[in-house]
Amino acid sequence: MDSDLPPVPCDLLPIRVNDLKQWDYCPRIVFYNTVMPVGRKSTVKMERGKEIEMKLDALEARRTLRRYRLSEGERRFHVWLNSAELGLSGKLDLLIVTAEACYPVDFKYTRERPRRNHVMQLAAYALLVEAVMKVPAPAAFVYLAPSDQLLRINVTGRLKGLVVSRLVAIRQMVQDGILPEATTVRARCEECEFRNYCGDIF
């Protein structure tokens, strides 16, 4: 988990890539994880996720990089990255390192196409990789395990700008300490682990 990262001296409020993903899903989740940390249990879904992660690592290690359209590169699994400059940290499922660039890869066990929050997560990883590795990260990949699909997300300057604006918004939220608006997609609340804390919307 991101919270296992060793601290890096930083003047900025530390934010995890996972917070950026959650911000676009429901800002309240970030509030509960930062301003008002509440007890969290390891869910069956989380345990299942760890098992799947191990299987995907083994599968990925046996493959070539051709599916990424890369002729060469080194695979690094479960890479922890921490940037004092951005005040951002996160753990990558996979980082592909070539002579000219780096490519973050996220494994997902879902049949759904990546949503906006996943795109933000990948762009945040790319930004983090650039800050730490000092090489360009022009694209990120998401591997959808059930359908064995690999999708490429081009990390544009605009996308990176959106990540930076979200870092500012999250820090402002933490500083103000005010509960943000709930997601308008109420279906997301059905299996949310923080549901009991959002009594005002039910």
Ligand code: SF4
């Ligand atoms: S219950 Fe709904 S509004 Fe509350 S944190 Fe979860 S997703 Fe957000």
